[in-house]
Amino acid sequence: MKKPTIIKIDKIMASLNRYKESPEFKAKIEDARKAYEKDRVWLEPLLNAKS
């Protein structure tokens, strides 16, 4: 019989919350912010344009 997959959601979410607070993940957020700062020159006119 195949072993069932039991997901311990509390443990997984606690782990995810720790990861979100990690320097590694925060560095990626900062990386995304820098990309936006670089791109806002062409992005902002598009955001202000009509769809």
Added chain:
Amino acid sequence: MNIEEYPIVANNPSTYTFVSIGKSGNIIKAVVFQEIDIVLKNMALLDYNEIDDNWSDMANTNNGDISRTMKTVLTIIIDFITHNPSNLIVIKGNTKLKILLYNRIFKNYFQYYADYFVVLTEGKNGKEMATFDKMHKVFYIRSKESPK
């Protein structure tokens, strides 16, 4: 696009999880929208490693279910942007595989998401819609209902 997405759990307004089922087994994945500022949110697709109880956005799980995973991620983006129409989502591919994945998602599944959001990339002549005439590393997503 007849592929069925995986069942999605919205753990909180900015975190969704699902289980990828494929040749490498069952892999728990999360899509997280992390706040950069009040409008701008970074989207990350993360994999859970049960052995070391940690998450990573660098994993190459090669689970043989890329189409179903793509549909699931798109469905999550649609849900998030529908609930947060004033937000701008930034997605930055951090590995070759992720860059390829996101380019494929937005190019191939336009019909699925076009009613809900637009994808902005730096293209020729400042075109608003992503043209995918080249590979993009960064994508911006805004709601079709985005306030002007």
